[in-house]
Amino acid sequence: MKILCPVCGKPTDRLIDGLCPECYRRSRRIMEPKRDALRVKVCRKCGRLYYKDEWLSSSEELAMSVEKDLPRLVKVRGELRSARVSLYIDKGFAEVHAVGRADSGIDFFYEETLRIPLKTEYSICDWCLGKVSKKKSAIVQVRASERELSNDEKKAVYKVLDELSSSGNAEALPWDVKEEAGGLDLYFSSPRAAREVVRRLSERVYFEVLETSKKVGVDGSGHEKYQSTIRLLLPHIARGDVVLYRNEYFLVKDVDPKRVTLLNLSSYEKEVYMLNKSLLSRISVIARANELKMGVVVYTAGDKVHVMSNDYKVYEVDIPPSARKLFQEEQTVGLLVLENKVLLIPSPP
Ligand SMILES: [Zn+2]
Ligand SMILES: [Zn+2]
Known part of the structure; x- marks a missing residue:
């Protein structure tokens, strides 16, 4: 119906x-x-x-x-x-x-x-701001040769960024910072900003600069776009390392942007050298700071210092008179046991 x-x-x-x-x-x-x-x-x-x-x-x-x-x-x-x-x-x-x-x-x-x-x-899109990986316009890679960056070195990088951000210079800051392969990667939207950070960091840390640039495409206005990578290579030595230089053992006391201060582990005299590539190529690391054994001076007699390591072994080490004040009884020291030699490393004050 x-x-x-x-x-x-x-x-x-x-x-x-x-x-x-x-x-x-x-x-x-x-x-x-x-x-x-x-x-x-x-x-x-x-x-x-x-x-x-x-x-x-x-x-x-x-x-x-x-x-x-x-x-x-x-x-x-x-x-x-x-x-x-x-x-x-x-x-x-x-x-x-x-x-x-x-x-x-x-x-x-x-x-x-x-x-x-x-x-x-x-x-403005992320691509045009340089925020997209394929068009990152400048990367600063901070690396150390043969080791990871130390905390002091990472702090130096962050300190530079803090300075820039507190000076209100937001354009100069990286848009991203990543911990990568034992180092830091800083991503900038402009190569100029990247170079400014490199310049400021060079006042705090010694490094060699390797710069590369590669074409990554064409931008919206038809210009070829390049990505530059600035690789900062910090030295293989760091504070606290035990090194061999000219057949003598040294403790690395300090590394600044220009100099390295070494403590001779036979005479316990300080030696200061200008940092450069050729010097660094002649210094070999024997032990990193964290690889040293710890010990305590149990007693001193004449030019002999007796040290007990934390695995209860006692070592007798000859110490020159000028250095005896560094090894008082009950003092904690670092210890590096080599095949034919025991090195005593005074503890940092
Ligand atoms: Zn109807
Ligand atoms: Zn865009």
Whole structure:
């Protein structure tokens, strides 16, 4: 039996909410907007689009991202079979083309289009700011030769960054710092900022500079883009190491940006040398500070000092008269047991 639709007057098999399916479909939409607008950032340099925490390189990618985000953007009545998004960024709207039905009582599926205002805001994307790995414009790698960076050395790097940030010079700061392979990687958006940090660090730490530059692509305005890597190589020696230099053993007392101070472990005299490549190439590390045994001076007699190591072995070591004050009874000392020699290292005060 046919019923007449109260709105259009046509005969129909059934009424949904008092309307024929055609009239219901016209008055009850499958999709209702949940938001007043779609908000998108546009990079003013390269045109990339930002949506949902991501910089996208084309409007096709943006359309896909918006499609995935539809449950947050539209409320669905009835049944949605598929939805496709078209963007008209310069016209200021997006369209969602849906196929579905607003009520399961409608025995056909149909297409419906929802127009959502699209609001754009200009910004600079991570790529143009140098924040994306492929276009990082300058990396400073701080490394030490044959060892990891010491805490003192890491502190020196952070100190330089602190100085820059407290001088309000945010542009000069790296946008990321990573602990990497026993060293630090500092990522800068400009090579100039990177060089300034290198210059400041050179006032605190000795290093050799190796600089490389490689082409990583083309930027939004068609210019070739280069990434420069500045590798700072700190010396293989650090404070507290026991080293061999010109066939004598030394304790590294201090390394500053220009000099190294060594304590001769036979005479216990200090020697100061200008730091340079050729000096460093002649110094070999015998033991790192943390590889030394600890011991206690148990007694001294004449030029002999008796030391008990923390594994309860007693060693008798000849000490020149000028150095006896460094090894008083009950004093803690460092100990390096070599094949034919035992080295006593005075504890730092
Ligand atoms: Zn009707
Ligand atoms: Zn950009």
